[in-house]
Each structure stands twice: as structure tokens, then as C-alpha cells.
Amino acid sequence: MAICKVGPFGHPSGKIGNMVFYMLKGQPVCRSKGKPGKPSLKQKANQEKMKVTMQLLKPMKDFINVSFKLESEGSLKNPHNLATSYNKKQALTGEYPNVKVDYSKVMLSYGALEMAAAMKVSKGASGLNLSWDSGIVENGELDDILMVMVSHPTKKRASSFLNAAKRGDGSCFIPLDKEWMMAEQMEVYVCLKSSNEKLISDSIYAGNLNGAPESPLEKAEKEHYKATKARFDQVAADYEHKRMDYAEGVIGTKAFRYLEKEYQVLKERLKHLPGKPS
Structure with missing residues (x-):
């Protein structure tokens, strides 16, 4: 319940419905009160x-x-x-x-x-x-x-x-x-x-x-880079080994082509992936 100390046309003090009225530094202020809905992404x-x-x-x-x-x-x-x-x-x-x-x-x-x-x-x-x-x-x-x-x-x-x-x-x-x-x-x-x-x-x-600690995002990016680099090193070693056999005409399979494609994709990804050690 709100109270109007200076009559029906004065500024109320208290709650009316979902509105709350009060004075702030000599100025009348009104704000809404109630259970908010689900916030948007912007909110x-x-x-x-x-x-x-x-x-x-x-x-x-x-x-x-x-x-x-x-x-x-x-x-x-x-x-x-x-x-x-x-x-x-x-x-x-x-x-x-x-x-x-x-x-x-x-x-x-x-x-x-x-x-x-x-x-x-x-x-x-x-x-x-x-x-x-x-x-x-x-x-x-x-x-x-x-x-x-x-x-x-x-x-x-x-x-x-x-x-x-x-x-x-x-x-x-x-x-x-x-x-x-x-x-x-x-x-x-x-x-x-x-x-x-x-x-x-x-x-x-x-x-x-004393610098600044890494943020959770920076830590996650470094871990992701580390895992990607480890996979690339494994694929690169296998690719280089089999590429030599391929040059001799020993290997010409679909499996090798898949290996070569993964090697190229990982190599390109590492160029732009955040989290690389400085």
C-alpha cells in the first residue's frame, strides 16, 4: 500500500500494484517490482x-x-x-x-x-x-x-x-x-x-x-591447441612414412588419400588456431 502525504495529487510513497514509489535525494522515483521473465541473450x-x-x-x-x-x-x-x-x-x-x-x-x-x-x-x-x-x-x-x-x-x-x-x-x-x-x-x-x-x-x-592469470577461455584454447598439435604430429609422422612408400608405387589406396587430407587440414588449422604458445 502506498501513502500520499500531500493529498491525492502528491507523489505516493510505497507500493501500488507492481510499482514502488520513493524519494531519492529529494526527487520522486518510481520503479517496477515483480518476477522477471526469461532473459534474452542481450539481457x-x-x-x-x-x-x-x-x-x-x-x-x-x-x-x-x-x-x-x-x-x-x-x-x-x-x-x-x-x-x-x-x-x-x-x-x-x-x-x-x-x-x-x-x-x-x-x-x-x-x-x-x-x-x-x-x-x-x-x-x-x-x-x-x-x-x-x-x-x-x-x-x-x-x-x-x-x-x-x-x-x-x-x-x-x-x-x-x-x-x-x-x-x-x-x-x-x-x-x-x-x-x-x-x-x-x-x-x-x-x-x-x-x-x-x-x-x-x-x-x-x-x-x-606480476602479469595476469589465464582466463578460462585462454586455458581452454591452449588445451585445444595442444590436443590438435599432438594429433597433427602423429598424423604427420605416419603421412611422411607412407608418402615415401607411395612415391615408390607401393601405396595408392583410399586410406592414404584420407591420411593425406587429414594432414593438410590439420596443418592449415594450426596456422590460425588460438592458444599457440608464445
Whole structure:
């Protein structure tokens, strides 16, 4: 049941049929509620994209609440909504059901503050070393604060450093206190915010450390290539042996022609088959 607090022509609050009415940031909102039907292929693809995006951003909540705070002010969207909207559209690659994150395209902040140039990241004994150009810029101050996000995708976790250093420092050390952190995949992002927190820069992708594990699709492709290559090696050896006999006129059977056809097909297939060792 819905209630109209300001009379019959006011915005209701509650449920009417399969519609739910409520207020969001001072704005009246209405959404449908009910059991959904069987999803279409397009809906399944959208659901997977949302799932992959949520897995990426959920561990980054503390960072995103700060990095997208300025942009969300005065809108109906919260910081997480903004981060989800951009990265779902721009930071994913692949087609359903093999959607994955393109980490180089992930954005964790938008703003007019000038980002530091020549950002570099490397592994230390128990953390990360970051360095950048600490010179004076046209749109920024030396006391701008460096924010660092280290994503650990294989663990579905992230490490936020909201006050890592100042622009003028030119370098900093990011401690990682878990042993597994130094061995697992790391994706590093950096942005700057002004000391009065009224400005923020676009985030930049500082890079990957420790590489990335193979996806299920990549593993399957490698296994398929390996099996195909093993069959080709077997057929090739048999073909070369019998081809010599065929040249001497010993073999001229249908079985040999089938063997020759399989050899040619497998040879051509291996040229274009994904999963070949690099």
C-alpha cells in the first residue's frame, strides 16, 4: 500500500500494484517490482557486464567514495553509480559469455586538476615504489595529495591509499603487508586531489605488476591447441612414412588419400588456431 502525504495529487510513497514509489535525494522515483521473465541473450550479456564491473569496483568502495565525490555532488547519482556507469561502458572487452576487464581503460576519477607526468611504478621488497615529475604545473599545487589504488583481481580485493604522498614529493613507498600481495596480479591506479578537496584529477593507469592469470577461455584454447598439435604430429609422422612408400608405387589406396587430407587440414588449422604458445 502506498501513502500520499500531500493529498491525492502528491507523489505516493510505497507500493501500488507492481510499482514502488520513493524519494531519492529529494526527487520522486518510481520503479517496477515483480518476477522477471526469461532473459534474452542481450539481457544476459548486460547482466554479465554488470557482474564483471561489480567484481572490479566493489573492493574499491573507499577509494571511489572519495575519487568520485566531487562529480556526484548535485546529481542523483552516488560515487559508485558514476564509477559503474563509466567502467561498464568503457573498461570491458570481449563478448558474452567471455567478458573481462581491460585494466588499462579503468577510470577511477574525473576532474580538472592536472595529473603528475612520468608516473612510474615498481616492486620493492615489501611494497611498491612510485615516482613522478614533481615540478610545478599550471593547474595544480605542490601540496596536492596523491591517491593510490592497488587492485588485486585474483583475490577480488583492493588496497586504497588516500593520502599516499604530496605532488611535490616526487616519489613514495606503498607498503603491502600481506605476503600474497607481492606475488599476485596487481593493477595500479593513481590520481591527485587538491589539499582543500575541491579539485581532483583524472585517474591514470600506472601499470600491471606480476602479469595476469589465464582466463578460462585462454586455458581452454591452449588445451585445444595442444590436443590438435599432438594429433597433427602423429598424423604427420605416419603421412611422411607412407608418402615415401607411395612415391615408390607401393601405396595408392583410399586410406592414404584420407591420411593425406587429414594432414593438410590439420596443418592449415594450426596456422590460425588460438592458444599457440608464445
